[in-house]
Amino acid sequence: MLELGITFSFEQMVMDNDIIKMVRKVLKGIEISDETLAVDVIDQVGAGGDFLSQEHTIKYMRTEQSRPKILDRQMRYAWKDKGSKDLTAVAHEEAVSLLQNHKPEPLTESVQAELQSIIAEAEAEFAAQMKKK
Structure with missing residues (x-):
C-alpha cells in the first residue's frame, strides 16, 4: 500500500x-x-x-x-x-x-446495525473533539 x-x-x-x-x-x-x-x-x-x-x-x-x-x-x-x-x-x-x-453475501441486519452504531459513535466523538478546538 x-x-x-x-x-x-x-x-x-x-x-x-x-x-x-x-x-x-x-x-x-x-x-x-x-x-x-x-x-x-x-x-x-x-x-x-x-x-x-x-x-x-x-x-x-x-x-x-x-x-x-x-x-x-x-x-x-x-x-x-x-x-x-x-x-x-x-x-x-x-x-x-x-x-x-x-458475489459477497450481504451482511445480516444485526451486523449492519452494529456497524452503523460504531460509525455514529465515531462521528459523534470526532464532532466533540472538533468543538473543543
Whole structure:
C-alpha cells in the first residue's frame, strides 16, 4: 500500500492472502496423536515402503498441508507446460477473476446495525473533539 492507502496492488493482496493462510496453518500447529503419528501404517508399510499411496497419507496431506490457491507447488516441467506464469501474473488473473465474479453475501441486519452504531459513535466523538478546538 502506498500514498496513505490511495494506491495499492490487487495482485499483492491476493498473494498476501495465500501467505496469511499458510502462516495461520503453521501457527495452528500439528496435531500429535496415535492417529496422526500412524505408527500402525509405518509398521505395515515398513522401511523403504510407499507411504504416498496409503489412504492415511492422502487423508492427512489434504487436511494438514497448507493449500495455497495461487502458489504453484508442481514440478518445474508442469509449471512450464502451463505457460511458465510467474506469481504476479497468476495473482493478476486471480484478482481480475475476483473483481469480475465474486458475489459477497450481504451482511445480516444485526451486523449492519452494529456497524452503523460504531460509525455514529465515531462521528459523534470526532464532532466533540472538533468543538473543543
